[in-house]
Amino acid sequence: MPNFQAWISAHQLRFEEVLRQMLPSADIAPQRLHAAMRYSVLDGGKRVRPLLAFAAGELAGADIACVNYAAAAVELIHAYSLVHDDMPCMDNDVLRRGKATCHVEYDEATALLVGDALQSLAFQMLSESRLGNDVAKQLQMVKLLAVASGSRGMAGGQAIDLDSVGKQISVPELEQMHIRKTGALIRASILLGAHCGSLDQAQLDKLDRYGKCIGLAFQVVDDVLDSEADTATLGKTAGKDKDNDKPTYVTLLGVAAAKEMAAGLHQEALQSLSEFGSKSRRLNELADFIVMRKF
């Protein structure tokens, strides 16, 4: 069995090709929009959400050809949210994954449409007949992703984030925001990967507990990295939360307590998977990776 780094690299490489195939070619009309969609999705990012889907799929004994669609769907939703979040009316950021953001490389109107079209494409991927044979489960997956992306999930978390700028908010309020903004899609990634295989509800609940912990840990670590790293290492603008007067786990708790919180969530995530034994190896490793990453 390959070590974790080899596993990650192999999946990242393979999945890049999957995305290349799934995204519409820049040769077909509307060419500029398709080129901008490809620019925004390809050649970038750690693919954390797809990796979580693949790891959960492995645990659930899923066919990887099916998990490809689930992983693409969550990554397309994630990519659309980055394109929209970077726009001038939102975070107004010029750098993402080490390159110019979509509205800088193209223009704002195109960035708006890129995000819109990527969201549609995500749902198209989940409705693909090649995803599997259980159409009832597939329809559940559509609902799961729609709820995780919408006003009670990711988009809602972003709205709470916008409203919180310059305000005093409590740690539970911050947690509520992140459970939606980042956590909802991370949980969905794991569940969608798992749905491609076969687990019972109790097992799915354990995976969901893992996802909830790891989603929150991901954000806490993000805040710590934003406060400590420099822009070159991060591949996106560092220190922007403080500059934007945004409440973060670091501004609310301090760096030390934020790191302690991440460590606690890390432990809880690992405990949630204890019954799965060696089957949860990749999810355990991903939990380590998410908490200990330096970028």
Added chain:
Amino acid sequence: MPNFQAWISAHQLRFEEVLRQMLPSADIAPQRLHAAMRYSVLDGGKRVRPLLAFAAGELAGADIACVNYAAAAVELIHAYSLVHDDMPCMDNDVLRRGKATCHVEYDEATALLVGDALQSLAFQMLSESRLGNDVAKQLQMVKLLAVASGSRGMAGGQAIDLDSVGKQISVPELEQMHIRKTGALIRASILLGAHCGSLDQAQLDKLDRYGKCIGLAFQVVDDVLDSEADTATLGKTAGKDKDNDKPTYVTLLGVAAAKEMAAGLHQEALQSLSEFGSKSRRLNELADFIVMRKF
């Protein structure tokens, strides 16, 4: 059987209540986003796409409780596209359905998220278990709406529209743009309504032919109205296509030829339905309504 105006009014009234129930309450978090979503969808519009879905559903013998979800899905997609199209980086419009556009009433970041969340909600509605018993067909409906909304459908048409500003384009190119920009969602409305009932493929193809004609006619009439009507009658800014130097059927063909084209498409739409006899009454009436409307 009620006359056409009574049929329209009854469905509009009833469907308004359906949308009120389906949209998240402005009392639940994130309140401002939910209020802005409701502002953008409720109390406005002729609901042409839902009416087409209901008429196609009637023809196909569908349960109206199912068609409600299909009609809501297309209307939510339509509403999201209006919110995004009105934004400053796109058409920069301040008036829509007789009231301030979403980014004017709220702010640009909220308008961006409103559109994003409405799109997710549309797919959530199609994945509702209450839509029906045939999950395979429901999954097909998800795919149909995703393709109609995405880069090969509505969003792609909008991208071509943006690229065409200030350019000389031909009538076939203009048609290609509108087949995507407006036509794709109108066709989807009819097919989604029909999928809630039971029709064979040949019948669905005839309905799709009707949808293609009526979708294009809708746009031709829009162009004529934009060139002739005033802002108060239209409920949105009139004459803006000319001001924006956008190619339209009127600028390319002149008003008289554009009206002739609409009349031809109207006839072709009615012919496509001839085999259905009195069952297609509402779709026939809607074709008349779309072509002869004054606003």
